[in-house]
Amino acid sequence: xELNNRKIASMIKLGGQLLELHGENSFKTKAYExxxxxxxxxxxxxxxxxxxxxxxxxxxxxxxxxxxxxIKERGSYDELDQLLQTTPKGVVILLNIRGIGAxxxxxxxxxxxxxxPDEALDACKEGLLEDLKGFGAKTQENIQEVLExxxxxxxxxxxxxxxxEADFIIDAIKNLPEIKRIEPTGGIRRKCPVLDKIExxxxxxxxxxxxxxxxxxxxxxxxxxxxxxxxxxxxxNFYTSNYKDWVGRxxxxxxxxxxxxxxxxxxxxxxxSESEIYLKNNLPFIIPEMREGLDEFDVxxxxxxSKIIKNADLMxxxxxxxxxxxxxxTVRQMANYCIDKGYEYFGISDHSQSAFYxxxxxxxxxxxxxxxxxxxxxxxxxxxxxxxxxxxxxxxGELDYEDDILKRFDFVVASIHSxxxxxxxxxxxxxxxxxENPYTTILGHMTGRLLLQRQAYPVNHKMIIDACxxxxxxxxxxxxxRRMDIDWTWLRYCMDKGVMISINPDAHDDDQxxxxxxxxxxxxxxxVTKEMVLNTKPLHEITEIFNRKRTLSL
Numbered sequence: 071x072e073l074n075n076r077k078i079a080s081m082i083k084l085g086g087q088l089l090e091l092h093g094e095n096s097f098k099t100k101a102y103e104x105x106x107x108x109x110x111x112x113x114x115x116x117x118x119x120x121x122x123x124x125x126x127x128x129x130x131x132x133x134x135x136x137x138x139x140x141i142k143e144r145g146s147y148d149e150l151d152q153l154l155q156t157t158p159k160g161v162v163i164l165l166n167i168r169g170i171g172a173x174x175x176x177x178x179x180x181x182x183x184x185x186x187p188d189e190a191l192d193a194c195k196e197g198l199l200e201d202l203k204g205f206g207a208k209t210q211e212n213i214q215e216v217l218e219x220x221x222x223x224x225x226x227x228x229x230x231x232x233x234x235e236a237d238f239i240i241d242a243i244k245n246l247p248e249i250k251r252i253e254p255t256g257g258i259r260r261k262c263p264v265l266d267k268i269e270x271x272x273x274x275x276x277x278x279x280x281x282x283x284x285x286x287x288x289x290x291x292x293x294x295x296x297x298x299x300x301x302x303x304x305x306x307n308f309y310t311s312n313y314k315d316w317v318g319r320x321x322x323x324x325x326x327x328x329x330x331x332x333x334x335x336x337x338x339x340x341x342x343s344e345s346e347i348y349l350k351n352n353l354p355f356i357i358p359e360m361r362e363g364l365d366e367f368d369v370x371x372x373x374x375x376s377k378i379i380k381n382a383d384l385m386x387x388x389x390x391x392x393x394x395x396x397x398x399x400t401v402r403q404m405a406n407y408c409i410d411k412g413y414e415y416f417g418i419s420d421h422s423q424s425a426f427y428x429x430x431x432x433x434x435x436x437x438x439x440x441x442x443x444x445x446x447x448x449x450x451x452x453x454x455x456x457x458x459x460x461x462x463x464x465x466x467g468e469l470d471y472e473d474d475i476l477k478r479f480d481f482v483v484a485s486i487h488s489x490x491x492x493x494x495x496x497x498x499x500x501x502x503x504x505x506e507n508p509y510t511t512i513l514g515h516m517t518g519r520l521l522l523q524r525q526a527y528p529v530n531h532k533m534i535i536d537a538c539x540x541x542x543x544x545x546x547x548x549x550x551x552r553r554m555d556i557d558w559t560w561l562r563y564c565m566d567k568g569v570m571i572s573i574n575p576d577a578h579d580d581d582q583x584x585x586x587x588x589x590x591x592x593x594x595x596x597x598v599t600k601e602m603v604l605n606t607k608p609l610h611e612i613t614e615i616f617n618r619k620r621t622l623s624l
Contacts, residue, residue: 073117075398076579078141079110081150082134087165088153090172091179099172104129111429113393113400117142160186168524169216174209177202191217212491215525223522225266227302230551230588232258232265235299239270239306242289248278251316255309255323261359261591263554264521267305271320274310283308317341328363329356359594369562369597377599379573381590383606387583388417389460389483389514389546389574394439395420396428398579401442405455407580414609418443419458419483422470428487430462433475440478454609456480456616460514465489467503469510476509477623480616483546483574485514486527494528501529505537508623511616512572512604513538515548515555523552531560539567542619544604549589550576561596572604 086102108129109116116124116138124135140147154162164175164187178184181202184193193199194214200207227235236254243249249272253259256269272278280297284290289300297306311319318338322330337350348355353367357375360366387408391397397404401418408416420439421430431439436459443455460483462470469476469484476482484504492500504510516534517526538545545564548555553576556564564571573593575585593603600606607615 073141073145075109075112075116078116078138079106081141081146082106082109082137084162084165085137085147085150085153087172088150088157088162091157091161091165091176092153093176101129101131102134105134107396111393111396111398113398113403158185160189163187164190167216167220168520170213174205174213177205187217187220191221219525225305226264226522227304228521228551229258229261229263229265229591231302232268232304235301235304236268236270238289238301239268239287239299242287243283246283246286248274248283250274250313253320255320256307259324259358260326260361261595263551263558263592265304267307268299269307269309269323271309271311271316271323273313273316276312278310280308314340317343318347320344321347324358325361326363329361329366331363332367357594359591360597362595364559365562366597373597373599377601379590379593379598379600379603379606381587383600383603384413384573384586384590385608386413386415386417386605386612387575387577387586388456388458388481388512388572388605389419389548390417390577390583391420391428391460392418392439394418394429394431394435395425396578401439401455402446404577404580404583405446405450405453407583409450409453411583414452415454415456415612417456417458417481419460419481421487422459422461424462424464424470425460425487430470431459433471436471436475452609454613458483458511460485461510462487463500463504465500467500469504469507473509476507477620479509481511481619482509483512483514484510486518490518490524490527492527494530497527498530498533501534502537505534505541505543510541510543511619512544512546512574514546514574515553515576516545517555517557519555520552521554526555531556532563535560535564535567535569538564538569542622544570544572547571547573547589547593548576549573549585549587549592550582551585551588554588554592558592558595561593561598565596565598565602570604571598571602574605 082102083106086099090099121135124130124138125132137147161175161179164170165172178190182193182198184190194210199205199210199213236258240252244252251273253271255271257265258268284292284297291298291300298304299306309323318341321344322338333351337347341347345355354370355375356366356370390404392399392401392404405416421428423430423432440457443457447455457479458481459479463484463486505513517529519526545556561571573586573589575583577583
C-alpha cells in the first residue's frame with residue numbers, strides 16, 4: 071500500500087473516531103481529527119520527515135509522531151490495531167457511512183446493540199432510533215436514507231477503480247499460452263462512471279478451460295460459481311472468441327442491449343472493423359463510450375468522431391486547490407505539474423472564506439495569493455497562472471466575498487458545499503441565483519453528489535442549464551472520479567442550449583490533475599465536441615473569454 075498523506079490522514083482520523091466510539095474525551099478525539107486534516111493538507115510526504123521535523127508540524131505532537139513512525143515501519147499503528155480488534159466490524163462500517171459518524175454509531179451500538187448496517191436499517195424501519203437522545207423522527211429518516219443508499223451501492227465500484235483492476239488482470243493473464251488476445255468490454259469499455267462487474271473478451275482455442283485460467287492467476291478467485299477480483303471482489307465476466315469472430319464479438323459484448331437493437335445481428339459476421347458494421351446498417355459510427363442505447367445515433371448524425379473531445383485537445387486546467395486552502399501542494403508545484411503536461415494555463419481556485427472546514431481564504435490571503443501569482447507569472451514563458459476562486463454559494467444564493475473582491479478574479483467557480491439537505495425547488499432557486507450573479511464564470515459540481523457515497527441533492531436540470539445559457543455561465547463537468555458532476559446524460563442538453571463545458575479535476579494534489587482523463591472519458595459518452603469545452607481553448611482565446619466576462623460584469 072502506498073502510504074501517501076491522504077491514506078495516513080484517513081488512518082489517523084479512523085483512530086480518532088474509534089476513540090470517540092469507546093468513550094475517549096472530546097479533546098483527544100478532536101486532536102486526531104485536526105492532525106488528520108493537517109497531514110492531508112501537508113505539502114510534502116509526512117513520512118519523509120524526521121521525528122523532530124514531524125513534532126514541529128502544527129497540530130502534530132509527540133504522541134502522534136510515535137504513531138506516524140509505526141505507520142512508516144509497518145503500515146499501521148498499535149492503538150488503531152487494538153481499537154479495531156475491540157470494535158465489531160459492522161460498527162466500523164457504520165462509522166464510515168457518510169451521514170452517520172462516531173456519535174450516532176456509538177449510541178446505536180451502546181444503547182440498541184446495533185453492530186451492522188443491516189441491523190441499523192431494520193431499527194430504522196421499526197422506528198427504534200427516533201427515541202434515542204438527540205435523534206428524533208427526522209434523524210431516523212435521514213439515517214434510513216443513507217443506509218438504503220449504502221446498500222444500493224454495495225457491489226459497485228468507480229470506473230477509476232475498475233480500470234486499475236482490469237489492468238492488473240490483463241497483465242496477469244495476457245502472456246499465458248491459452249490467451250491469444252484480451253480486451254476490456256461491456257461497461258468498462260463504455261467508460262461507465264460506476265460499474266457492477268468487469269468484463270473481458272478473450273481469444274482462445276476451443277478446448278479453453280476457464281477454471282484452469284482462474285487457478286493460474288493471483289488476481290482472480292472463484293466464489294459460488296462467480297469469478298471475482300482478489301482486490302475489490304468485483305465480479306468478472308469472460309466472453310470468448312476465435313480469431314475470425316473477434317471484431318463481431320467485441321462489438322456485441324460492448325454495446326448496451328438497447329444500442330444493439332438498432333443493428334442487424336447478421337452484420338456482425340466476417341467484418342474487419344466495427345466501422346464496417348455501422349456502414350452495413352446505414353448508420354453513423356458510434357464510439358464505444360456512447361453505445362448506451364439512448365440518442366447517440368441522433369447526436370452523431372452529421373458529426374464525425376474526430377470532433378469528439380480527446381485528452382490531447384485539453385490546453386489548460388481550471389478549478390484546482392493549493393495549500394492556501396485544503397490542497398496538498400503549493401501554487402508553484404501545481405502549476406509546474408501542468409507545465410510538465412504541456413498545458414498553456416492553470417487556474418487556481420481555492421476555497422472561499424465561508425468554507426472554514428477547508429481553510430477557506432480570508433481576503434488578506436486572497437491578496438497574498440494574487441501577489442504570488444503575479445510574481446510566478448513573471449517567470450513563465452508561454453504559460454499563465456489565472457487567478458480564480460471556488461466561491462461558496464451561500465444559502466441565499468449569493469456568492470462569498472464582496473463584489474469589490476469578486477470582480478478582480480480572472481474567473482469564479484461557484485459551488486455549493488453546505489446545507490445540502492434541500493428540496494428541489496430550494497436547490498434550484500439557490501443555484502439560479504448564483505448563476506445570475508455577474509461574476510460567476512463556471513457553475514461547479516452542480517448536484518453535490520459523491521458517487522457510491524452521497525446522493526445528489528435534487529435539482530431541476532433544465533431550468534439550471536437554461537439559466538446558464540441565458541447568463542453565459544459555463545457548466546462544470548467535475549472530473550473527480552467520485553463526482554462526475556454534472557451527470558453525462560445532461561451534457562447533451564448543455565450543448566443543445568449552447569452552454570460550454572469546463573472539464574475540471576477539482577485537484578487537491580498535483581497528481582489529481584490527471585483526473586482530467588476521467589472527465590474526458592465521461593464527456594465522450596455524451597458526444598461532447600472539442601469546440602464546446604472551455605479548456606480546449608488556447609491561451610489567447612480563453613484569456614479573451616475571461617476578459618469579456620469581467621468586462622460585462624463591471
